[in-house]
Amino acid sequence: MIHAFLLAQVTKEINNMTVKMPYQCFINGRFEDAGDGKSYDTINPTDGSAICKVSYASVEDVDRAVAAAKESFENGPWGKMNPRDRGSLLYKYVGITLSFLRCCLSAQVLRSLTASDSDSLTHVRRTQLSGCRDVLDGKTIPINQARPNRNLTFTRKEPLGVCAIVIPWNYPLMMLAWKSAACLAAGNTLVLKPAQVTPLTALKFAELSVKAGIPKGVINILPGSGGMVGQRLSDHPDIRKLGFTGSTPIGKQIMKSCAISNLKKVSLELGGKSPLIIFSDCDMDKAVRMGMSSVFFNKGENCIAAGRLFVEESIHDEFISRVVEEIKKMKIGDPLDRSTDHGPQNHKAHLDKLLEYCEAGVKEGAMLVYGGRQVDRPGFFMEPTVFTDVEDHMFIAKEESFGPVMVVSKFKTGDVDGVLQRANDTEYGLASGVFTRDINKAMYVSERLEAGTVFVNTYNKTDVASPFGGFKQSGFGKDLG
16 A cells, blocks of 8 residues: 555645656656657547657667666666665555546546557556565575585576567557566566557656656667567667567567577567357356457457357357347447447557458358448447357458457357367467356366466456466466466
């Protein structure tokens, strides 16, 4: 908990602070233009308008940021702090972030940043930097020796040094918190690249770090392209670990670059095609509600979204009918309106890909039951979409949409092993789910689904206390936990 005195002091500071929208690179504790002066427009997906121009970092900017992070780690106060003092400073940082959210003006600014920047609905964007402080404890290890108690072996956990993090555009604030909190708490310094289309929340995060007194060089933020900034981070010899969340093809390229450059550690959270199996003995009300959430939450721009639903044939038609009925009740509109159920897709290129995805499904013979079109209004809005009669060989059965597209296949009553084989017939293994009232069936299925997370009679219920990561081509390494 944050002490009331600290909260009051921080609130006073925030109220006296001039609220502005940071838009430049953040290097060595200050905002500055890209070295070559380049910038680009960041777009509000609600109406397609430009929010502001943001600095477009160059390779030289990456090198300067890494040099600042290395200097801070090796010679600055951050690398010399004990974990307790570092944790206290991070708790202060959390306090300032929370106070910023609680101040009416500042909270509205940040909500506007997150809704316009990533366009997640306001009520799912209340994400904050975790106050975690890793206990860097080692072990004492008994060893074989002729004379007992003569020698002692012990291990120590130490920070790696400069770490790079590349985060995606679907949860720019949450992913920043997931990735950076443990990194900083362990004593590393950070160079972070937000997604090119969602840079603003990361830059606000940097601004608040100055207010919290985080030493210069500890946090560096570089908006720009993956091909330039992300590639240089992968190649840079002074970076000791890189964490990436994004597509499997880009993850493979990053892993290759990290190996060639300096064999840096790498953790990857990559693509998914998460299966959700719904048995006839499920709680139908919950299966419909959570099945919709598994697909349409955050407009489907969700790494663990259920990419394919397998519904037992005896309840298939009822399930689809009830899903369509509920979709028709969804309010599509401005994500800053708390009554909105479904906002716009993140950017136009993604919307265009979703429309192509739906066209491919129709062309291959899947039944388009609902949606599949752009909403007739300004912005990048797509109708929630439902496909049925999806066969295993189809494109939409194999590839992730990363959008509000429910892909449904039937399976024969009682064919548990058959549906498991179909569910596991994918190169992805990030998440999965099962709905059934039979606890034995739930355990049998969950043990055999090849995924890092298996949800039972729920979906999307992640928690900072639980490790998170994927199998197969969904990547390796764990966040949280």
